[in-house]
Amino acid sequence: MQRAMAGRGNEVLTIGDLAARTGLSVSAIRFYEAKGLVHPFRTAGGQRRFLRSDIRRLSFALIAQQLGFTIPQIAAELGGLPEGRTPTQADWRRISKGVLRALDDRIAALERTRGNLENCIGCGCLSLRRCALYNPEDRAAKAGPGPRYAMG
Amino acid sequence: MQRAMAGRGNEVLTIGDLAARTGLSVSAIRFYEAKGLVHPFRTAGGQRRFLRSDIRRLSFALIAQQLGFTIPQIAAELGGLPEGRTPTQADWRRISKGVLRALDDRIAALERTRGNLENCIGCGCLSLRRCALYNPEDRAAKAGPGPRYAMG
DNA sequence: CCTTGACCTCAACTTAGCTTGAGGTTGTAG
């Protein structure tokens, strides 16, 4: 009843194995294949077989996605990995540079937002432009359209 | 031809004014009203009229959205503001607590991710679980489903 | 008063990122 996990100590994984290992649903993995994030080969019967390095590809994809990369963007990044051989440390390091930079940008932006927000909560204005909107004459109205100052 | 901006030095804003002041599109503001983020009253002719404090409500919404809050969640947070009177500093401070906490959580999570990623790039594994997946025996396979360890 | 830009409603469309269902096939434990 409990069929051996295909690829226990083996080279290849079924889609179900990969799902178990990544936490993704089977349908999501098929979807990701369609989008070019992984390129499984097929058995004679037409079933997908994945390499263990595909776990890493998908893990990378999940992280990048969290950082706001779209699937096509991630596919492009992953395109930098060798398809034939298992990627080396150097391959991953290269690929991960963009993600690390995005991560740093994101952290910096959030910290900026945090500072602005704390300042502006102090005066209750939430305008994020030096509390200009809080002034009774509403002088800031002349300075052109709105907020979004916290996020830039 | 250039009609006076309704509510220049005035109490109320038209939807167009509010759009100009928040940087949002008119259609987005109507959409946000439908979702309960603002509650304009109507003129005899059926047109929306907003209070200046609605600028702050929408600014708050934009910030919260950036932090990953959904519109219903934001509507719930904004529900904590008084509808009758203009919110005070204390009101906004109270409301903003949740956002600040979310912001801190988000920053912490990203920093954790950053650390994990840098570590794991070192060994090229990207498994984010102490490089367990990189070991040739694949012992980690027994430890249950997959990654997502970076984001937690 | 009249013109006309700004406003109104409602329904349908959009994009991203998947999920669900129908109907059929594969492959391995027993």
Next chain:
DNA sequence: CTACAACCTCAAGCTAAGTTGAGGTCAAGG
């Protein structure tokens, strides 16, 4: 050798967050 879980394809559906368009109304400058 067979049962049956796991796999396959393809089309349709879903949610979030808006946008777009058709067809019509309002209100303020001249």
